[in-house]
Structure formats: structure tokens, C-alpha cells
Amino acid sequence: MKESRWTESLYDYLNNEEDARACKEINEEACQYTPKNYFIIMISNIFTKLGDTLSNPKTVLTWVMSYVNAPVYLISFIVPxxxxxxxLPQIVIASYIRTKKKRKWVYVFGSIFQCLSIMAIGLVTLHTTGAKAGWLIMFFLIIFSLSRGLCSVASKDVLGKTIPKQKRGKLKGYTASASGILVLLAGLYLMYQSKSGADSTFYSYTLFFAGSMWLIAAVIYAMIREFPGETSGGKNGWKEAMERMSLIGSDKNLRNFVIARSLLLCSALTAPFYVLLAQDILGKEGYLMGLFILVNGLASILSAPIWGRMADVSSKNVMVIAAIIASMLGIVMFILISYIPVIRNAAWLYPLAFFVLGIAHSGVRLGRKTYIVDMAGGNKRTDYVSVSNTIIGLILLVTGGISAVASIISIEGVILVLSLFGVLGAYKSYKLPNVE
Known part of the structure; x- marks a missing residue:
């Protein structure tokens, strides 16, 4: 009982609850357990975000695959x-989850499989090399990704059932702040530890630790007090998906947004190639991986609040500006790497470029998420998001193939090709209507 009063007091303080607690869009029974559930979700999410950082495909997995000498064309597919x-499977997964009265167990199941997948990648890193290691890592990454989809859909349902409206944003904000600090500490720790020598054991243990974060998160998440909810709507997922896909043909604004968003993938897809460039030119010293994690975390922490304020004025302008930054960075890097060898060998260039790319990617993500929410209202929002995500999932695989082919030419060539797509993406974003 004492602990309950403590969580209630802290919850009221963080959410400025001075009078009777407001519980919009959740029932009275769930309202009684809101403070406890609030902190359980927060702590669980902090652990998963730390796990995400220590197994990030744009930094850690790219670094690990290069270290074990996996083919570059496979590394091109890590992010996609x-x-x-x-x-891709989210529409089908959502239909399945809607048949469950309690959805937290779907999340717990997904988290355990993410833990096992990342630990399996750690074992591959420890015991195999070359193309075999690359293909095994890709196999376990697919399992991880599908499990992540389960957690993504289930967590939104659980959040909606347990946390009142107008408290969910603050919860995400506090989680991001706390996990951001842990990310910086993790980056510093990896930089320090790798000074004594980074080998396959060092990288595999990092992945084992990352995997354990999802196991801890699953145990904590299982403590959520969730009450049975509605189970209607569990129709054939593929049939629903095909029906919703017709929106692309009939809704011009959605169609143009999806085209723009597809072209803006450059900010995410180029990231692994900046890491590969650093390894190719500076070597595979372990401290560099920690430095990339550190600057990427800093970029997000410093830029996200600014992008957020700008997005409230015009989210499409945030997409335009962020895309221009990412694209110009890529073009400049191509010129420096190809024609100015003095700067090409500078150790400061690659972490700095990754920091700028992190700022740009943060703007692209925040801008397009805000735009689609503001563009659609009510039930249309769910349809817009599911259709957009399905199409982008397919396009990611296609662009991964383009990157794989381009990587045969050169790593900097991939960055240039994707950056040129980004220029076109900035133009298409500029042509979108304002929705604020």
C-alpha cells in the first residue's frame, strides 16, 4: 500500500494532477491502476530502447557484419x-490481436522472441564468419523484426486500454529522456571498454546484453494490470489490407504523401554506409562503434525538441528541411571521399557526418509522423497509417536491392544514389499541402 501511494504521488506530480485524476477514454476499473501501469510501461520501454540502441542495425549490426566479413550486399539489407x-505483417497481426481479450501477453511473447533473436546473432558473431555469418544474421534479424511487429501493435492497444488520453504523450516523452541518457552512457561505456581491444567476444557479449534487455522488459511488462477488452473486428487480415489499399488510387493526398515518404527513406538507408565508410578508411577499432552510438543519441536528444516545435507550425516543412540536410550531406561526403584525400582520412569526419545525419533523420521521422496524423482524422487515420506502412515496407525491400546493386560500385556511390533520391523527396514534400 505504501508503494501504491508513492507511485500515485509521483504520477500526479509528473502529470500535473492536482485534483481528482482524469481518465479519458479508459474505464473506471483501469483508472485505479493507472499510476502503477504508467511506471511499468515506462520502465519496460526504457529497457527495450536500450536494447534497441545496443543492437541498432544502422550502427551495431552494420559494424558486427562488417567485422565478421559478411558481404556488403547483405549489409545493404539490414535496415530494410x-x-x-x-x-508488412502489421495489418494481419492487428486482426489476430483484436481476437485477444488481453493483449499484454502478445507483447511479452514478442519481447522474448526479440531477446532470443538478438542473442542468436551474438552466438553467430562469436562462432562464424563470412557469408555464412551474414546469412545467419539476416535469418535471425527477420525473426526479430516479425517479433517487433507483434510488440508494436500490442503495445498501442495496451497503452490505449491502461493510460488515459493526454497522458500518453508525456509518458513517451519521459521514456525518451530517460532512455536517451542511458544511450549516451552506453556509448561512453563501449568506447571505454573497447580500448583494451574489441574482438568477436566483445561484440557478441554486447549483443547478449542487448538481448537481455528485452527479457527484463518482458518480465516487467507482464506486471501490467490489464482488464479484458473487446474482441470484435478480427476479420481476415489480408482481405482487409486489400480493401484498404484502394485508398492509394482514390486519395490523392495519401498517394502523394506515400511517394514523398518513400523518397525520404534515404536518411535511414544511408546510415549503415557511413559506418562502413568509417570502417573502410579508419579501421574497425571498437571505440568508433561506441562513438557512433554516442553521436547518434546526442543528435536525437538535441534536435527532436526543435523539430517538434517546428512540426507544430508546418510538418511538411520539417520533412523538406530534414531531407535537404540528409541529401546535401550525402552529396558533400561523396565529393570529399572521391576527390579530397586529405579530408577523406580525417578521423573526425565520419562521426560528425553521422551526427548531422542523425539530426536529419530525426526531422524526417518526426515530420512525416506528425503530417500523417494531422492529415487524417478519426478512423481514416488508422487506414492511412496501415496502408502507408504496408507500402513503405515493400519499398524498403526494393530500395535495399538497389543499394545492394549500387554497393558493387562503391560505398560512397550508394550514399550518392540514395541522396539524389532524397533531393527528389524534398521536392515532393514541398509540393504537399499544409495540414496544420
Missing amino acids: IRESGSM
């Missing part, structure tokens, strides 16, 4: 596989 695997 990780993202599309969790996006």
Missing part, C-alpha cells in the same frame, strides 16, 4: 529487413 519485417 529490420523495418519492413515489422511493418
